[in-house]
Amino acid sequence: MEIITLHHPNHRQLGFSKPSVLAMGFFDGVHLGHQAVIKKAKSIAKAKHLKLGVLTYDHHPAVVYQKMDYLSKSYITLYHTKMNILASMGVQFVYVINYTYAFQNQSPKAFVNHYLMNMNLDTVVAGFDHTYGDNQNHDADMKALPSYVHHQINVVSVDDRTANYHKISSTRIKNDLSNGNIATVNSLLGRCFTTNGLIVHGYARGRKLGFPTINVEHNQYQLLPKVGVYVVEVEINHHFYGGMASIGHNVTFGNSNPITVEINIFNFHQNVYGEKVKIYWDDRIRNQIKFDSVDSLIKQLRNDQVISMKYLQSKK
Numbered sequence: 614m615e616i617i618t619l620h621h622p623n624h625r626q627l628g629f630s631k632p633s634v635l636a637m638g639f640f641d642g643v644h645l646g647h648q649a650v651i652k653k654a655k656s657i658a659k660a661k662h663l664k665l666g667v668l669t670y671d672h673h674p675a676v677v678y679q680k681m682d683y684l685s686k687s688y689i690t691l692y693h694t695k696m697n698i699l700a701s702m703g704v705q706f707v708y709v710i711n712y713t714y715a716f717q718n719q720s721p722k723a724f725v726n727h728y729l730m731n732m733n734l735d736t737v738v739a740g741f742d743h744t745y746g747d748n749q750n751h752d753a754d755m756k757a758l759p760s761y762v763h764h765q766i767n768v769v770s771v772d773d774r775t776a777n778y779h780k781i782s783s784t785r786i787k788n789d790l791s792n793g794n795i796a797t798v799n800s801l802l803g804r805c806f807t808t809n810g811l812i813v814h815g816y817a818r819g820r821k822l823g824f825p826t827i828n829v830e831h832n833q834y835q836l837l838p839k840v841g842v843y844v845v846e847v848e849i850n851h852h853f854y855g856g857m858a859s860i861g862h863n864v865t866f867g868n869s870n871p872i873t874v875e876i877n878i879f880n881f882h883q884n885v886y887g888e889k890v891k892i893y894w895d896d897r898i899r900n901q902i903k904f905d906s907v908d909s910l911i912k913q914l915r916n917d918q919v920i921s922m923k924y925l926q927s928k929k
């Protein structure tokens with residue numbers, strides 16, 4: 614998959630000799646609703662033997678118009694994860710536009726003229742509520758798009774996908790993640806929620822408990838599930854293992870510990886400091902508990918292990 618990064622005003626030559634079908638959107642999470650848009654574009658591209666592309670942005674568009682709180686400025690899928698998912702869906706190229714004030718501030722007509730009209734497009738596809746350019750002072754919706762492109766590009770709008778009668782959205786998934794509803798998150802994503810990190814040192818307590826844990830350092834903008842205990846699978850160096858994860862402050866060992874992500878991996882005995890790990894978050898087991906003794910924590914960990922192993926076994 615070719616990635617083309619753009620900054621406004623763009624002076625690069627856009628488009629390919631063969632016409633393309635372009636899916637537009639920010640696509641944080643690439644959830645089932647986003648997948649419906651991309652799959653629609655893919656089916657048109659396939660039927661017409663055209664190239665399949667995506668137009669997206671490097672960070673949340675909201676960065677340009679408001680100060681954001683942690684939840685809104687974090688991501689379900691960081692840039693590289695999003696690109697990997699798009700590639701796995703058969704997308705052949707992606708335009709990644711640096712979302713700046715200058716880019717956002719252009720009129721919808723200017724956006725269409727500067728970008729879409731220069732990309733050799735047969736069709737653009739987006740969700741029914743997609744907007745582009747300055748949507749405060751102009752019509753910038755999917756209904757207005759055919760006239761901006763002078764009917765020279767086909768415009769296809771895709772209806773919202775719902776689950777339990779409510780629109781599937783990135784905001785809804787973020788709220789579910791923050792509430793620890795991993796099973797719901799996974800059903801709305803249509804795949805397992807994953808995060809990536811680096812294995813670093815902790816306080817060397819785990820091995821003394823009989824449950825060594827990899828401590829995983831994440832990007833500060835990666836949204837993590839709520840504090841608690843989870844069944845996970847991890848991928849290290851192309852190998853997959855089952856495990857149980859704790860996101861928390863290790864409250865049994867003091868009241869002011871920083872939040873850490875720690876995973877005890879089953880049937881595993883390697884030193885993996887410095888390795889990269891991909892975590893597949895399967896399901897939530899329980900809340901974090903402040904135990905009165907280390908023995909009670911160990912007893913609970915034995916129980917968590919049984920529950921997690923059963924879960925992983927039933928998944929096979």
Ligand SMILES: Cc1cc2nc3c(=O)[nH]c(=O)nc-3n(C[C@H](O)[C@H](O)[C@H](O)COP(=O)(O)O)c2cc1C
Pocket residue numbers: 815816817818819820824826827828842843857858859861862863864865866875876877900901902903904910914917
């Ligand atoms: C599955 C799992 C569940 C855990 N649950 C708790 C908990 O409920 N309360 C707590 O204080 N610590 C909990 N821990 C964290 C342990 O306190 C932690 O693994 C231990 O302090 C080791 O830390 P270290 O990696 O810095 O050596 C849990 C750890 C794991 C792997």
Ligand SMILES: Nc1ncnc2c1ncn2[C@@H]1O[C@H](COP(=O)(O)OP(=O)(O)O)[C@@H](O)[C@H]1O
Pocket residue numbers: 812813814815816817818819820821824825826827828876877878879880881882883884885886
């Ligand atoms: N089953 C296992 N699960 C997790 N880590 C393991 C396991 N077996 C060995 N290790 C290794 O032990 C380290 C964790 O030991 P631990 O005592 O928790 O130390 P620390 O908290 O300082 O990282 C891991 O980073 C990993 O390299």
